[in-house]
Structures are given as structure tokens and as C-alpha cells.
Amino acid sequence: MKSDSGDNQIQQRWARVRGYLRRECGDAAFRSWLKPLTLVGMRGSELRMAVPTRFMRDWVATHYGVRLLELWQIETKDILTVEVIVDPGRSEHSSADATGGDATRPAEPAPVPPVSPSEPGRAGSDLVLSGLDARCTFDNFVVGKPNEFAYAAAQRVSEAGAVPFNPLFLYGGVGLGKTHLMHAIAWAIRRRAPDRRVIYLSAERFTVLFVRAIKEKDVMAFKDVFRNVDVLMVDDLQFIVGKESTQEEFFHTFNALVDQGRQVVLSADRSPSDLEGIEERLKSRLAWGLVADIHPTTYELRLGILQSKAEQAKFEVPPKVLEFLADKITSNVRELEGALVRLAHDLQFVGGVITLETAQEILHDLLRASDRRVTIEEIQKRVAEHYNIKLSDMHSARRARAVARPRQVAMYLSKQLTSRSLPEIGRKFGRDHTTVMHAVKKVEELTSIDNGFAEDLDLLRRMLEG
Amino acid sequence: MSAAPELQLVIDLPHRTAASREDFLVAACNRAAVAWIDRWPDWPQPALGVHGPAGCGKTHLARVWQARAGAVQVDANDVGAAAVAGARHVLIDFDADATLPRSAERGLLHLYNRLREERGHLLLCHREAPARWPTELPDLASRLSAMPAAAIADPDDSLLAAVLVKQFADRQVAVAADLIEFLVRHMERSFVAARTLVAALDNAALSRRRPVTIPLAREVLAAIAGERQA
Numbered sequence: 115m116k117s118d119s120g121d122n123q124i125q126q127r128w129a130r131v132r133g134y135l136r137r138e139c140g141d142a143a144f145r146s147w148l149k150p151l152t153l154v155g156m157r158g159s160e161l162r163m164a165v166p167t168r169f170m171r172d173w174v175a176t177h178y179g180v181r182l183l184e185l186w187q188i189e190t191k192d193i194l195t196v197e198v199i200v201d202p203g204r205s206e207h208s209s210a211d212a213t214g215g216d217a218t219r220p221a222e223p224a225p226v227p228p229v230s231p232s233e234p235g236r237a238g239s240d241l242v243l244s245g246l247d248a249r250c251t252f253d254n255f256v257v258g259k260p261n262e263f264a265y266a267a268a269q270r271v272s273e274a275g276a277v278p279f280n281p282l283f284l285y286g287g288v289g290l291g292k293t294h295l296m297h298a299i300a301w302a303i304r305r306r307a308p309d310r311r312v313i314y315l316s317a318e319r320f321t322v323l324f325v326r327a328i329k330e331k332d333v334m335a336f337k338d339v340f341r342n343v344d345v346l347m348v349d350d351l352q353f354i355v356g357k358e359s360t361q362e363e364f365f366h367t368f369n370a371l372v373d374q375g376r377q378v379v380l381s382a383d384r385s386p387s388d389l390e391g392i393e394e395r396l397k398s399r400l401a402w403g404l405v406a407d408i409h410p411t412t413y414e415l416r417l418g419i420l421q422s423k424a425e426q427a428k429f430e431v432p433p434k435v436l437e438f439l440a441d442k443i444t445s446n447v448r449e450l451e452g453a454l455v456r457l458a459h460d461l462q463f464v465g466g467v468i469t470l471e472t473a474q475e476i477l478h479d480l481l482r483a484s485d486r487r488v489t490i491e492e493i494q495k496r497v498a499e500h501y502n503i504k505l506s507d508m509h510s511a512r513r514a515r516a517v518a519r520p521r522q523v524a525m526y527l528s529k530q531l532t533s534r535s536l537p538e539i540g541r542k543f544g545r546d547h548t549t550v551m552h553a554v555k556k557v558e559e560l561t562s563i564d565n566g567f568a569e570d571l572d573l574l575r576r577m578l579e580g
Numbered sequence: 581m582s583a584a585p586e587l588q589l590v591i592d593l594p595h596r597t598a599a600s601r602e603d604f605l606v607a608a609c610n611r612a613a614v615a616w617i618d619r620w621p622d623w624p625q626p627a628l629g630v631h632g633p634a635g636c637g638k639t640h641l642a643r644v645w646q647a648r649a650g651a652v653q654v655d656a657n658d659v660g661a662a663a664v665a666g667a668r669h670v671l672i673d674f675d676a677d678a679t680l681p682r683s684a685e686r687g688l689l690h691l692y693n694r695l696r697e698e699r700g701h702l703l704l705c706h707r708e709a710p711a712r713w714p715t716e717l718p719d720l721a722s723r724l725s726a727m728p729a730a731a732i733a734d735p736d737d738s739l740l741a742a743v744l745v746k747q748f749a750d751r752q753v754a755v756a757a758d759l760i761e762f763l764v765r766h767m768e769r770s771f772v773a774a775r776t777l778v779a780a781l782d783n784a785a786l787s788r789r790r791p792v793t794i795p796l797a798r799e800v801l802a803a804i805a806g807e808r809q810a
Contacts, residue, residue: 287718535769
């Protein structure tokens with residue numbers, strides 16, 4: 115059992131957490147979503163909090179769950195998880211007695227009519243924040259020919275007090291920056307007009323929430339949230355295809371917002387007319403506003419992106435490596451940036467400087483479709499060619515240095531590049547495993563004293579692996 | 581068994597594998613993967629791929645991370661359910677030759693997106709680097725290609741020796757240093773071969789009631805080589 119002072123302490127902590135949340139999220143969001151949160155109590159390392167409806171629980175858990183836990187953990191390290199449960203019996207008024215004895219009372223599962231937060235119609239404000247990537251701003255977006263139109267349109271939307279075009283429909287292939295632009299719009303609106311209520315979410319999440327709302331007979335609250343925003347942004351609209359009732363609901367939401375002069379921003383991997391499986395009437399409305407496409411990147415844009423990202427990360431990469439990446443990784447920006455991140459981190463682990471060779475090695479899975487498994491026969495053939503000796507000399511009894519050295523090199527490479535046992539390698543050279551071990555030792559000695567030999571060996575290895 | 585009545589029947593009792601971070605053998609071939617796991621939660625992206633040949637220690641590393649992150653392991657076939665809601669950190673550790681089913685591609689994409697939004701993490705362990713998975717869904721393919729991937733390569737001699745010692749220790753079999761040296765010189769030099777060999781040696785020693793020695797090892801290696809040729 116907790117003592118009274120324990121209860122007091124946790125209440126004080128909750129008061130502080132609430133204070134932070136109010137400041138961080140703004141009054142409107144706080145009133146809608148966080149004020150109704152009540153403290154249930156601790157159960158082991160789990161802190162339980164309650165909200166009156168399931169729909170609210172989902173919103174709070176999705177959008178504020180992480181932050182809530184972080185704030186609680188600032189207060190006390192004892193809390194490892196924060197669980198938000200549904201308890202229609204509780205309201206903010208009962209929060210005063212919200213600890214201790216009834217912590218184990220099971221949450222009421224029965225669906226309830228939506229309990230409107232204190233200010234009906236203000237729900238949903240600022241929901242956007244937790245899912246947004248802080249790095250995705252307009253400043254960090256590298257503009258070039260292929261994306262300048264979409265960029266300009268996105269900026270226009272974020273600046274406007276009035277709605278310039280509705281909807282803004284951004285489309286383009288994967289990883290070209292649609293989501294980046296949407297996040298940038300949200301950040302910019304938040305900075306310029308913190309009062310505007312913005313929701314950003316993926317079409318997939320829209321579907322999940324809608325299906326759940328239907329199941330839990332909570333559709334009114336769902337509609338309430340989505341039809342009372344100033345800006346609605348739905349990403350990856352192609353994922354709504356084929357989901358009829360979600361599509362229907364989206365259509366009504368969309369119409370309601372457009373009719374009220376609220377901004378809608380949508381993205382998809384193809385243009386509205388190419389979205390198969392979407393009703394014609396929705397298709398045509400999607401194209402009413404401005405449709406802006408993002409084209410595949412050009413070499414110049416890719417190089418510009420790499421230079422800008424490397425500079426931001428204070429990551430020194432030789433221009434030759436950046437040019438190589440811009441040339442090789444052409445599919446999309448996400449992979450391009452991913453490659454740079456991988457280079458930066460792998461180098462931290464292994465040390466050294468970045469060169470064209472290290473870059474190729476670190477990114478080999480990306481640059482090459484598969485790793486070939488080299489065979490001993492291939493090694494023998496390549497090495498014989500390289501040193502200009504006959505292939506048969508690889509297993510002949512001749513001991514002249516002109517053939518013995520290449521043979522040792524081939525044995526060494528067979529050990530390095532295959533997982534064959536030493537006796538097996540020996541057999542392929544008509545020798546036993548001790549000869550292989552001797553060859554390996556000899557080659558290692560030579561590489562440490564003879565730079566030219568070492569480079570030669572490295573060249574052979576690369577040729578065989580490449 | 582009738583052919584060799586003097587042999588004792590060996591029941592393959594599961595031995596307990598030491599699988600904490602301290603039990604993991606760090607060497608050149610797995611240093612990057614270990615470094616990635618050790619630096620969690622400081623990962624630049626929501627997901628990490630760890631890939632390498634069978635028996636290279638992917639699952640061991642995955643367990644270490646799972647315990648540290650409090651992650652939930654999800655079967656690739658059930659990834660759709662995990663995508664909608666659930667754990668903040670997720671582990672998908674593919675069995676030997678398993679691949680991501682086509683039907684799970686969408687689920688994995690949405691799981692990735694959810695974890696990115698919730699600042700969670702996903703660890704994918706597979707034979708092959710995620711960038712090389714044959715993926716149909718372009719949105720998923722680009723995420724798989726962009727995520728950091730740490731490769732575990734075939735072991736060098738010293739790691740191979742250490743792996744043998746550890747696997748004998750897991751089975752509580754005491755072996756001499758010269759035996760290990762003998763094995764490293766004569767066996768196929770891969771993780772999976774080490775595992776097969778130690779199991780075969782342990783079985784042979786138990787069934788013949790003989791200690792694990794070089795002569796026994798020679799017999800077992802010959803038998804394994806014979807099986808491979810057959």
C-alpha cells in the first residue's frame with residue numbers, strides 16, 4: 115500500500131508533467147486531449163492513466179504517448195511504461211483522488227458515446243506534432259529542377275492565411291521528398307500561425323483510426339476531430355485504395371473541409387487520375403486544386419543533396435566519393451541519404467578516413483545485387499592470368515619461384531575468400547594442408563615488408579570479389 | 581542403431597547457450613554489428629539490419645538487443661498486426677532460409693512508419709542485407725535500402741577457434757588447446773560448420789563414451805567429409 119505522502123508526491127509530479135504538456139502543446143490541444151487525462155496509479159513500474167473514451171485513448175497514446183513517458187521519466191526513473199486506459203467513469207474532476215487503492219480496478223471496456231473534451235469543436239489541435247520529423251523543414255530541403263514546382267507550391271500553402279488552392283496534391287515516386295515537404299508545411303505553419311489546427315497523418319493511419327472508431331461506435335468523435343481542423347494533411351493516399359468505407363469517409367471529410375475553406379494537402383505515389391480503385395467523383399475532386407509532381411532526381415540534384423547533407427552533419431567526404439554516390443545511387447533520395455548516414459556511422463566504428471574503396475566496401479550490399487562466392491578454381495585461374503603462368507602450374511610439382519610464388523598467392527586467397535577447409539584447398543593444388551599453411555604465412559610476411567606486393571594482392575582480391 | 585550395438589543412444593538434449601552480451605565474441609568480422617547494437621538507442625534511423633551467414637551470431641546479438649530495448653519479437657507473417665499497434669521496439673529474426681512473404685510487405689512498411697512516428701526501433705536479422713531482399717512494394721524497398729545494415733562476415737581463424745571453444749563450453753565439454761588448433765586447420769571455416777562439427781563431436785564422444793580428442797576429431801571430420809561427397 116502506498117502511504118499518503120507517496121500519493122501526494124505522485125500528484126505533485128503529475129501537476130508538473132501537466133504543466134510541461136500545457137506549455138509544449140498549447141492551450142487548445144491541452145484542453146482537448148490532455149486535460150481529461152487522469153492519474154490511476156502505479157502498478158510496479160507501470161504508470162496508469164485514464165481517459166474517458168477509446169478514441170481519445172488512441173489519440174493520446176499515438177500522439178502523446180512517447181512524450182508523456184519521457185516527461186514522467188524526468189520526474190522519476192521508477193516508471194518504465196505509461197499505459198493509457200479507458201475509464202468512462204473518470205473525468206478530470208476526479209483526478210484529485212486518483213491514486214492508490216483502486217489502481218487495480220479493471221478499466222471499463224464498454225464503449226461510450228464520445229465525451230466531448232471541454233471545448234467541443236476544438237479537438238485535434240496540434241495533433242501533428244509527435245509524428246513529425248524535426249529534420250524535415252523547408253530549410254533542409256534541397257531544391258533543384260525536378261522538385262522546384264512542388265517546393266514552391268508547398269511553401270505557398272504554408273504561408274497563406276487564405277487557402278491558395280485546394281487541395282494541394284503532391285505526387286511522385288517513392289523517396290523523392292513528398293513526406294519531407296508535408297512535414298515542412300506543418301512546421302512552417304506551426305511557426306507562423308501556431309493557432310491553426312493542423313493534422314498530419316498517413317492514409318494508413320487514417321484507415322486504422324476509422325476502422326477502430328467504427329468498431330468501438332466512436333465515429334462521431336472521429337468525425338469531430340477531422341472536420342474541425344484548419345489544415346488536414348494525408349500522406350500516401352494510394353493506401354486508401356480499395357478500402358471502400360474509409361474512402362467514403364475520407365471523401366466526406368475532404369468535402370466538408372474544402373467547403374469550409376480549410377486547407378487540404380495530399381500526397382500519393384501517382385497522380386489523381388492514375389489512382390486506380392478510387393471512385394471517379396473523388397478522383398476529379400482531388401485534381402481540383404493544384405497537382406504538383408516531383409520528378410526523379412537528376413545527377414546535379416543528387417550531388418547537391420549529398421553536399422548539403424554532408425555539410426549539415428559536419429561529415430567530411432571527399433568530392434570524389436560524393437560524385438560516385440550521386441552517380442551510382444539513382445533510385446531515390448531516401449537511399450542516397452541512407453548511404454551517407456551509413457558511411458558516417460560505419461566509419462565511426464572502424465576509424466580511418468573515407469575513400470572510394472571504403473565507401474564501396476561499406477555500401478557493397480547496396481551497390482551490388484549479390485555477393486558472388488568465389489571458388490578455388492576461379493582464384494587459380496585469375497592468379498595464373500595475373501602472373502602470366504599456366505593454369506596447370508597451380509597443381510604442378512614445379513618449384514621454381516616464378517610459379518611457386520603465384521601458387522602461394524592463390525592458396526592464400528583461397529583461404530581468405532572461401533570457407534573451404536585447408537586440406538580441401540591443399541587437394542586442389544595437389545598438396546597437403548601444411549603446405550597451405552606455409553603459403554599463408556609466407557604471403558603474410560611478404561605483405562608486411564613489400565608494399566608493391568601488398569598492393570598487387572589487394573588488387574587481385576578486389577578483382578575476385580568484384 | 582542395430583549396426584553398432586555398442587553405441588549408446590544419444591538423446592539430443594537442448595543445451596543452454598550462453599547468450600548475454602558478455603558472452604558474445606567480438607572480432608573483426610562482427611565488430612560493426614556489435615557496435616551498432618551497443619550504441620542503441622542512438623541509431624540514425626528507425627531500423628537496422630544485421631545480416632550474415634548461418635550461425636554467425638545474429639540471433640545472439642538480437643537477443644542482447646531485445647533484452648536491452650525491451651523489444652517484442654514478431655514473426656514476419658504477423659507483421660501486419662504489429663504494424664497497427666503494439667510494442668515500441670520490434671525484432672524480426674528470420675529463420676535460416678525464410679524470406680519476407682509478399683503478403684507481409686505492406687505490414688512491414690506500416691510497421692516501419694509507425695515506429696518512425698513513435699521513435700521506436702526495428703531490428704531485422706536475415707541471411708541477406710535488407711537492400712537485397714526481393715521486395716515488390718517500392719515504398720518498402722526504398723526503406724530497406726536506406727537503412728543501415730551491419731554485415732557479419734565469415735570468421736577468421738582466431739574467431740573460429742573462439743567459437744569452437746564457446747560451443748564446447750555451452751555443451752560442458754572440456755577440450756584441449758591443441759584439439760581446437762587441429763580443428764581450425766582441418767574443418768570448413770564457417771560458423772555453420774563449427775556448429776555442426778561441435779555437435780557431431782559431442783555426440784560421437786557421448787555415444788562411444790570417449791573423450792573429445794584429436795583421433796576422434798579425425799574420424800568425425802572424415803565422416804562429415806564423406807557425407808558431403810555422398
